[in-house]
Amino acid sequence: MKKLTTYGLGLVAGLAAIAATPAAYADDPQFFPMLVYRTGPYAPNGIPSANGMRDFYMLSNKRDGGANGVEIAVEECETEYNTKIGVECYERLKGKHGGATLVNPYSTGITYQLIPKAPVDEVPILSMGYGQTAAADGRVFPWTFNFPTTYWSQASAFIRYVGSEEGGMENLKGKKIALVYHNSAYGKEPIPTLEKLAGIHGYELTSLAVDHPGQEQKATWLQIRRLRPDWIFLWGWGVMNQVAIQEAAAIRFPMDHFIGVWWSGSENDVIPAGDAAKGYKAGTFHSVGATAQVHEDILEHIYGGDLEEAKKNNFGEVLYNRGLVNAMLGVEAVRTAQAKYGNRRMTGAEVRWGLENLDVGEERLAELGFGDFTRPIKVTCEDHEGSGPVLIQQWDGEKWSLVSDWIEPIREVVRPMIEEAAAAFAAENNITPRDCSAES
Amino acid sequence: MELLTAIFFTPFVEMWEFPTFFAEVVINGLLTGVMYSLVALGFVLIFKASEIFNFAQGVMVLFAALCLVGLMEFGIPAWIAVILSLAIMVVLALVIERVMLRPLVNQDPFILFMATIGLTFFLEGFGETLWGSNVKRLDIGIPKDVFEYQGILLSQFDIIAAVIGAVLVFGLAIFFTKTPIGRALRAVADDHQAALSIGIPLKTIWVIVWSVSGGVALVAGIMWGAKSGVQFSLSLIALKALPVLILGGLTSISGAIVGGLIIGVGEKVAEIYWGPLIGGAIENWFAYILAMVFLLFRPQGLFGERIIERV
Numbered sequence: 075m076k077k078l079t080t081y082g083l084g085l086v087a088g089l090a091a092i093a094a095t096p097a098a099y100a101d102d103p104q105f106f107p108m109l110v111y112r113t114g115p116y117a118p119n120g121i122p123s124a125n126g127m128r129d130f131y132m133l134s135n136k137r138d139g140g141a142n143g144v145e146i147a148v149e150e151c152e153t154e155y156n157t158k159i160g161v162e163c164y165e166r167l168k169g170k171h172g173g174a175t176l177v178n179p180y181s182t183g184i185t186y187q188l189i190p191k192a193p194v195d196e197v198p199i200l201s202m203g204y205g206q207t208a209a210a211d212g213r214v215f216p217w218t219f220n221f222p223t224t225y226w227s228q229a230s231a232f233i234r235y236v237g238s239e240e241g242g243m244e245n246l247k248g249k250k251i252a253l254v255y256h257n258s259a260y261g262k263e264p265i266p267t268l269e270k271l272a273g274i275h276g277y278e279l280t281s282l283a284v285d286h287p288g289q290e291q292k293a294t295w296l297q298i299r300r301l302r303p304d305w306i307f308l309w310g311w312g313v314m315n316q317v318a319i320q321e322a323a324a325i326r327f328p329m330d331h332f333i334g335v336w337w338s339g340s341e342n343d344v345i346p347a348g349d350a351a352k353g354y355k356a357g358t359f360h361s362v363g364a365t366a367q368v369h370e371d372i373l374e375h376i377y378g379g380d381l382e383e384a385k386k387n388n389f390g391e392v393l394y395n396r397g398l399v400n401a402m403l404g405v406e407a408v409r410t411a412q413a414k415y416g417n418r419r420m421t422g423a424e425v426r427w428g429l430e431n432l433d434v435g436e437e438r439l440a441e442l443g444f445g446d447f448t449r450p451i452k453v454t455c456e457d458h459e460g461s462g463p464v465l466i467q468q469w470d471g472e473k474w475s476l477v478s479d480w481i482e483p484i485r486e487v488v489r490p491m492i493e494e495a496a497a498a499f500a501a502e503n504n505i506t507p508r509d510c511s512a513e514s
Numbered sequence: 515m516e517l518l519t520a521i522f523f524t525p526f527v528e529m530w531e532f533p534t535f536f537a538e539v540v541i542n543g544l545l546t547g548v549m550y551s552l553v554a555l556g557f558v559l560i561f562k563a564s565e566i567f568n569f570a571q572g573v574m575v576l577f578a579a580l581c582l583v584g585l586m587e588f589g590i591p592a593w594i595a596v597i598l599s600l601a602i603m604v605v606l607a608l609v610i611e612r613v614m615l616r617p618l619v620n621q622d623p624f625i626l627f628m629a630t631i632g633l634t635f636f637l638e639g640f641g642e643t644l645w646g647s648n649v650k651r652l653d654i655g656i657p658k659d660v661f662e663y664q665g666i667l668l669s670q671f672d673i674i675a676a677v678i679g680a681v682l683v684f685g686l687a688i689f690f691t692k693t694p695i696g697r698a699l700r701a702v703a704d705d706h707q708a709a710l711s712i713g714i715p716l717k718t719i720w721v722i723v724w725s726v727s728g729g730v731a732l733v734a735g736i737m738w739g740a741k742s743g744v745q746f747s748l749s750l751i752a753l754k755a756l757p758v759l760i761l762g763g764l765t766s767i768s769g770a771i772v773g774g775l776i777i778g779v780g781e782k783v784a785e786i787y788w789g790p791l792i793g794g795a796i797e798n799w800f801a802y803i804l805a806m807v808f809l810l811f812r813p814q815g816l817f818g819e820r821i822i823e824r825v
Binding site for chain 2: 112113114115117118121257281282283284285287289290292293294296297299300312313316317320323324325326342345346347348350
């Protein structure tokens with residue numbers, strides 16, 4: 075029944091957004107295609123993200139009158155987190171309602187497939203905190219954006235965090251760090267960064283792969299037990315996270331030395347483990363809970379003050395909040411573009427400019443209801459990642475709480491790696507990097 | 515030379531030098547193997563009675579667990595929810611017999627196999643529609659504490675799961691060999707028409723076997739669901755049962771349990787001692803390699819029935 079309710083609300087939201095009275099808006103709608111996965115093995119993660127995005131788009135129409143008077147329209151397409159279906163969804167939606175504003179693929183696999191399509195179709199990609207890390211170099215990837223931070227920045231921020239917990243980066247020497255990762259392109263993302271930093275700071279890195287789906291990990295955790303690492307990083311997804319947390323508890327590993335990537339740090343990952351998950355930490359790039367003004371606004375405008383109904387739609391959960399931040403940055407990119415091109419429906423190319431010149435400061439975040447909930451962001455032609463800081467959150471058995479300030483990534487190491495990877499991509503694909511000084 | 519040493523010498527030296535750790539690997543492999551056997555059992559039961567390879571067995575595990583946890587969310591006590599879930603699986607068996615199997619009596623087994631693929635997709639969608647897609651915590655009170663014995667870390671949960679699995683296998687073995695219904699099931703498996711001609715009610719037998727298989731799916735769902743939460747991925751656990759079936763044979767309950775133990779130990783030992791040589795994560799495919807090596811010597815599986823057709 076819950077699922078039916080969710081679908082129902084999604085459908086109503088989509089139709090409501092599309093069928094708003096013409097008199098209320100001056101122009102064609104600004105269309106945001108939504109590639110969602112409400113079914114399949116990863117649905118527990120896909121549903122809250124999709125609900126968060128949907129609610130923010132609806133709120134933008136109801137609270138703010140759309141994007142400077144231009145109605146926001148959305149339409150969902152179910153990908154099942156399957157790359158092939160995701161690309162089909164993109165193809166189906168990209169030309170609808172006057173053309174797609176931008177696309178949030180919500181899958182690293184789909185992102186990789188869409189990167190070559192983006193300049194051809196003139197639909198920019200916003201892969202917020204996932205996808206191809208090298209896309210942070212906007213000179214090579216003009217149509218792809220991965221702000222506010224990337225996997226490599228996150229990995230380096232984890233090392234900085236562990237250093238601070240150990241009493242200084244110099245104390246990392248001789249420490250053992252294990253990386254338990256999903257055996258896929260996504261899971262392997264942090265390895266080059268962690269290896270590079272191991273060379274600099276002298277810690278010993280052991281990487282242990284877990285095959286999809288990760289339902290059985292006994293062998294991995296027996297190896298961890300033999301290794302006796304000081305810290306463990308988890309780069310998992312779906313059921314792999316829940317099992318890993320239970321297995322860590324089963325070998326009596328101290329949970330406060332166990333840190334997950336931001337895709338291993340939702341309620342879904344810890345609740346099945348029960349008390350065993352207490353103390354587990356994870357990265358994030360926004361705050362926790364339903365604490366911001368935007369939550370109050372959503373509760374009022376979307377759910378009519380019905381908190382129970384809102385909670386049924388994952389209101390305030392980690393991935394719901396990520397969906398909110400994702401949608402907010404997309405809409406702000408449209409407004410940024412409108413500041414240059416005028417208050418009308420923006421084309422994909424114009425939104426690409428908006429994304430590349432996005433500058434959402436503290437004041438603007440507060441106006442949108444996100445004051446202190448996430449970090450201000452500034453994107454440039456060279457840097458499609460933004461400033462890239464990370465927070466650490468911790469599960470106390472009931473809820474997530476923040477246990478760190480914003481942690482800056484180790485940019486002096488990560489950025490050259492990004493540029494090197496982007497240059498290699500450019501060479502492989504005969505791309506001539508842009509001269510950003512010539513861009514306006 | 516270095517590679518050969520790493521493959522043929524170093525792992526055995528490690529096992530010899532650290533016997534406690536090796537024992538821990540083997541014991542954990544055995545305990546995991548029992549869990550694989552639980553899933554494999556469901557396949558064996560249905561194949562024994564109807565020669566259908568039930569592609570839907572994995573999703574039946576998920577569906578049973580979803581029903582259990584869904585009922586518990588309504589505040590129903592765990593033991594009542596287990597009984598009700600069992601009842602749901604019996605009803606499911608009745609529906610499957612009436613809607614899917616009866617119209618396909620005497621059809622080629624491959625057609626019945628295709629029908630179970632359809633059943634898989636139906637149950638996946640139906641289960642999600644009824645109970646939602648969120649990960650659900652399943653706690654029926656089995657303790658999850660760990661304890662150390664002679665330096666070996668053991669989980670109470672894994673041991674209890676293994677005991678439950680062993681009792682189930684023992685009970686089913688007796689049921690199949692010592693009871694009239696069990697003998698009737700075997701007769702149906704041998705020849706549908708011959709069984710019908712001597713008065714064995716095929717429809718009833720099918721309902722019984724699908725019900726028992728549903729019950730086994732429920733037990734497997736409880737054990738695996740308590741470890742990882744009840745969610746869609748639970749249906750993929752069937753993939754772990756396939757090498758067990760290849761190795762143990764599709765028609766042998768003993769084969770399912772012995773096959774599970776061999777696969778459980780084999781994949782753990784391989785992952786830990788040989789996995790690092792090639793980047794790890796070898797246990798999934800190694801299980802299939804191990805099963806196929808056995809097939810080279812016993813094509814019917816360890817305990818499967820040897821098929822001899824005379825020309």
